[in-house]
Amino acid sequence: MTDSSDAILTRLLSLHPKVIDLGLERVLDLLHRLGDPQEALPPVIHIAGTNGKGSTQAMLRAGLEAAGARVHAYTSPHLVRFHERIRLAGDLIPEADLAALLAECEAANGADPITFFEITTCAAFLAFARVPADWTLLEVGLGGRLDATNVVDHPRLTIITPVSIDHQQFLGETLPEIAGEKAGILKRGVPCVVGPQPEAALEVIEARAARLGAPLLVHGQHWQVEAQAGRLIFHDETGVLDLPAPRLAGPHQIQNAGMAVAALRALGFGESACEAALTRTEWPARMQPLRQGPLVEAAPGCELWLDGGHNPAGGAAVAATLRTLPPRPTHLVAGMLNTKDVGGYMRPLARVAESLTAVEIPGEPNTLPAETTAAAARDAGLPARVADSVLAAVTDLAAEHPGARILICGSLYLAGRVLAENG
Numbered sequence: 001m002t003d004s005s006d007a008i009l010t011r012l013l014s015l016h017p018k019v020i021d022l023g024l025e026r027v028l029d030l031l032h033r034l035g036d037p038q039e040a041l042p043p044v045i046h047i048a049g050t051n052g053k054g055s056t057q058a059m060l061r062a063g064l065e066a067a068g069a070r071v072h073a074y075t076s077p078h079l080v081r082f083h084e085r086i087r088l089a090g091d092l093i094p095e096a097d098l099a100a101l102l103a104e105c106e107a108a109n110g111a112d113p114i115t116f117f118e119i120t121t122c123a124a125f126l127a128f129a130r131v132p133a134d135w136t137l138l139e140v141g142l143g144g145r146l147d148a149t150n151v152v153d154h155p156r157l158t159i160i161t162p163v164s165i166d167h168q169q170f171l172g173e174t175l176p177e178i179a180g181e182k183a184g185i186l187k188r189g190v191p192c193v194v195g196p197q198p199e200a201a202l203e204v205i206e207a208r209a210a211r212l213g214a215p216l217l218v219h220g221q222h223w224q225v226e227a228q229a230g231r232l233i234f235h236d237e238t239g240v241l242d243l244p245a246p247r248l249a250g251p252h253q254i255q256n257a258g259m260a261v262a263a264l265r266a267l268g269f270g271e272s273a274c275e276a277a278l279t280r281t282e283w284p285a286r287m288q289p290l291r292q293g294p295l296v297e298a299a300p301g302c303e304l305w306l307d308g309g310h311n312p313a314g315g316a317a318v319a320a321t322l323r324t325l326p327p328r329p330t331h332l333v334a335g336m337l338n339t340k341d342v343g344g345y346m347r348p349l350a351r352v353a354e355s356l357t358a359v360e361i362p363g364e365p366n367t368l369p370a371e372t373t374a375a376a377a378r379d380a381g382l383p384a385r386v387a388d389s390v391l392a393a394v395t396d397l398a399a400e401h402p403g404a405r406i407l408i409c410g411s412l413y414l415a416g417r418v419l420a421e422n423g
Contacts (some may be wrong), residue, residue, distance in 0.1 A: 030238075045155065047138065051164060055256040089133045146183075157263060158191070163179045222237060223258065232315060257278050288305070293423045315347070334408075345410070355385075361414045
């Protein structure tokens, strides 16, 4: 009898001393032992970038599926269950299939060093190669050039979402260095949709594309997108689309929607697929309103939101979203990882929130101590205190500030715990 996926996943965590060790040798070796499934995938769309990868992929999937396509999708991290990372032809991978695939990868790898992300990516590729579909959407885990997903030689399309400073310990200290890692997904002759970029990042992407003969579809050059009167207006070289506003909340989702629409247009899909990409997307923990569960019951009359953005660009996006909502006193409940630029995340939020209550992320070894998160908030100009849990923080805030807006934020790992515990 095959072990449960949870039991196998726990064992796989011990195969490498590091959580992250970028490189392609281990993953290519295991894929070869498994029969090179990466060479048998349905047409691949590969997505890299610092912010917006998940939302852009979710919109693209909604558009493709509305057009009748069967779509595989790979994303990370998961929020509640690992199964969320692997969608087979539209559905989350069943437990029996996941356990069998993980066991197959574990047996093929033996005791050789391999990271958790690398071996689970191999399992996803095995699944995608064996189940018929029309498209495969691959979201980069970290960086691009040396990411375990970057083993497909001939994707149909690549996408680079906005690049900003994050994960410097792995990708480089400067924007051009980080952009160089993201641009590592570009392939010879394969078109790439490029989202809005700082000039220093765009120069690196354009230089690499020129060397590879990869046609670029660049925001601001080949396509533009804007919000107008509650609608989304998309322009490219073939015309103008007047579309509904994205279902996902926040001004930054206009850019993400633009990248999804640009990709659909590049692939030959029409206006109905583009409209569905905006209106049918479901993507939890991206400025998600919470409408039921213990947290909502603990804060009657308050407005509760959940977001998993975690770097400075994510903080800026959340702040911009809060400015678009009807005015209401806003209080934050935040938990952060110790690998993040906490001050950079807090600074834009300090201008739109009245207080922050810091918590630790339950069950997460890399959680930042609550007092450290609170101190970073105070340094950014945001009054802060600590609480033992999200529920305690929400309960206290609701009692002190009836009718307030409460945003739980700071980490996708915290968001996942909240979704699991709040039902």
